Every structure is written in C-alpha cells, then in structure tokens.
Amino acid sequence: GNSVTQMEGPVTLSEEAFLTINCTYTATGYPSLFWYVQYPGEGLQLLLKATKADDKGSNKGFEATYRKETTSFHLEKGSVQVSDSAVYFCALSDNTNAGKSTFGDGTTLTVKP
Amino acid sequence: GAVVSQHPSWVICKSGTSVKIECRSLDFQATTMFWYRQFPKQSLMLMATSNEGSKATYEQGVEKDKFLINHASLTLSTLTVTSAHPEDSSFYICSAMIDGGTDTQYFGPGTRLTVL
Numbered sequence: 001g002n003s004v005t006q007m008e009g010p011v012t013l014s015e016e017a018f019l020t021i022n023c024t025y026t027a028t029g030y031p032s033l034f035w036y037v038q039y040p041g042e043g044l045q046l047l048l049k050a051t052k053a054d055d056k057g058s059n060k061g062f063e064a065t066y067r068k069e070t071t072s073f074h075l076e077k078g079s080v081q082v083s084d085s086a087v088y089f090c091a092l093s094d095n096t097n098a099g100k101s102t103f104g105d106g107t108t109l110t111v112k113p
Numbered sequence: 114g115a116v117v118s119q120h121p122s123w124v125i126c127k128s129g130t131s132v133k134i135e136c137r138s139l140d141f142q143a144t145t146m147f148w149y150r151q152f153p154k155q156s157l158m159l160m161a162t163s164n165e166g167s168k169a170t171y172e173q174g175v176e177k178d179k180f181l182i183n184h185a186s187l188t189l190s191t192l193t194v195t196s197a198h199p200e201d202s203s204f205y206i207c208s209a210m211i212d213g214g215t216d217t218q219y220f221g222p223g224t225r226l227t228v229l
Contacts, residue, residue, distance in 0.1 A: 032216050043119070043206050043220040044157075051215070089156065093216040099145055101218055105156045 002027045006090050006104035013080055013111050021075040021107045023064075023090035031092040033057075033066050033073040034101070038087045047075075047088070080111045114140050117209050119221035126197055127229055133193045134224045136163075136207030142187040143209035147218065148180075151204045163190040163207075187212070197228045 007022040025033065032051045036044040048057030053068035062077045073090060090104040116139040126132050136146055144165045149157040161182055162170040169182035179201075181193040190209075194201050204225050208218040 034217070036220070041223075041225075043117075043222040044208075045220065046217060049217060093218070095216060099210050099216055099218075100147070100159060100162065103156050108154075 002031070002092060002094055002102040004090050004092055004102050004104040006088075006107050008105075008107070010108040010110060013109070015082055015111055015113050016079045017111075019075070019077040019080045019084075019109065021088055021090075021109070023073045023075065023104060025071050025073065025090075025092050025102075027071075027092055027094055027102075029094055031094045033064070034091045034093065035062070035064055035073070035075050036089040036091060036103075038089065038106070040086075044089060080109070082111045082113055085109055085111045115211060115217075115219045116140055117207065117219050117221040119205075119207055119224050121224060122222060123225040123227075125227045125229065128198050129196055131193055131195045132197055132226060133191055134205055134207075134226075136190045136192070136209070136221050138188045138209045138211075138219075141209075141214075142212045143190075144187060144212050146184060146190040146207055146209045148182060148190070148192050149206045149208070151206060151223075153204075157206065160192075165190075194226065197226070199228045202226055202228045 003026045034049045035047040037047045048059040050057040050066035056065045087106045093101045120135045146163040148160045163184040165184045184190040206223045208220045
C-alpha cells in the first residue's frame with residue numbers, strides 16, 4: 001500500500017535559517033504529492049502540490065520538487081520566519097484510491113527570533 | 114475560493130450524549146468529503162469517506178454505528194458521534210474535493226470534541 005515517511009521532528013531553527021524537511025513516499029501508480037501546514041488549533045492548509053515527476057510546487061517561499069527517481073518530495077525554504085512555526089505534513093493522493101490521501105506523521109517546526 | 118467550514122469549532126458534552134459536527138463547502142460542490150481524527154501531536158487518521166447520496170465508506174476499525182455520517186447535499190456532510198465517551202475526545206477534521214476538480218483536498222478548521 002501507499003506510505004509517506006517524513007523527517008522526524010521537532011525542528012528548531014533561528015529566523016532566516018535554511019529549512020529542509022525530508023519526505024519520501026511509496027505508492028503504486030503515479031500519485032500527486034502535497035505539503036500541508038497546520039497552525040496550532042487549526043485545520044490543514046494546502047501549502048503546495050506537484051502532480052507529476054519533475055514538477056516543482058512553490059508557495060510563500062516554500063518549494064518542493066517531485067523526484068520520481070528518489071521517490072522524494074522534500075520541502076525547502078531559503079529563509080524561515082517566526083510565523084512559519086507550525087506542523088508540516090507531506091501527503092500523497094493516488095487517483096486509483098478514490099481520492100484518499102496518505103499522510104506522513106508531521107514535522108513540527110519552531111522558528112526562534 | 115475552496116473554503117470549507119466546520120461547526121462547531123469546539124464542543125464539550127457529557128458522556129453518553131450524541132454530538133453532531135457539520136462540514137460545509139462554502140463556494141464549491143463536493144460529492145466527496147472525508148472525515149479525519151487527529152490525536153495530539155499525531156498525524157491525521159482517516160475515518161471515512163463521505164459520498165453525497167450514498168452510504169459512507171468507513172476505514173477498517175472505525176465503528177460505523179458510533180460515527181454516523183450523512184452527506185445529504187453537495188455542500189454538507191455531518192458526522193454524529195453517538196453515545197460519546199471520554200475516549201472519543203479528539204480533534205475531528207473534514208476535507209472536501211471540488212467536483213470536477215483535481216485531487217486536492219481542502220480542509221475545514223477542525224472541531225475539538227471533549228467528552229466529560
């Protein structure tokens with residue numbers, strides 16, 4: 001079956017540091033890949049997505065590239081801010097599975113001033 | 114666009130009572146919605162897929178008689194936790210997919226249920 005493995009947290013960075021959160025996946029077929037962000041006490045917000053190999057998703061300074069050869073979708077940001085502190089979830093959606101998504105365990109990011 | 118709301122945002126109830134949580138797609142139609150449960154500091158656990166006009170599809174291990182799902186219109190799905198007990202206390206999140214759209218899920222803000 002499908003699975004998503006995320007880098008374990010928590011991750012603590014200083015403001016303006018470079019961020020990488022690793023995500024690898026296992027899936028049958030050709031899944032779409034997503035990064036969601038969850039702020040305390042809230043639901044998930046779509047951060048970015050990629051639907052095919054070599055696609056790069058980007059939003060709010062965050063980027064992730066769909067790497068089929070390494071089955072990865074690592075999240076990066078060049079300069080984090082305190083407001084980026086949240087939990088980040090990597091997920092995949094397999095079109096053969098009625099739209100269901102498989103989520104990673106989440107990585108908590110704390111950015112200190 | 115693609116806004117999903119949940120109501121209530123939090124609820125406290127006594128053990129043995131039933132609680133209904135609503136999930137609405139505000140600006141799009143959604144034949145398919147999903148209900149998740151999230152424990153503190155953990156990932157989302159898919160409970161069921163809600164399909165408008167048909168029975169929900171429950172994940173293995175989820176009691177369908179305890180977690181009743183009704184998807185009566187293209188913009189509304191409800192989750193009713195029947196005879197709630199303290200172990201049902203959790204954060205419940207719904208998501209919806211846009212009819213005719215991509216496989217992106219749009220999430221509601223979640224409902225915090227506390228059963229005393």
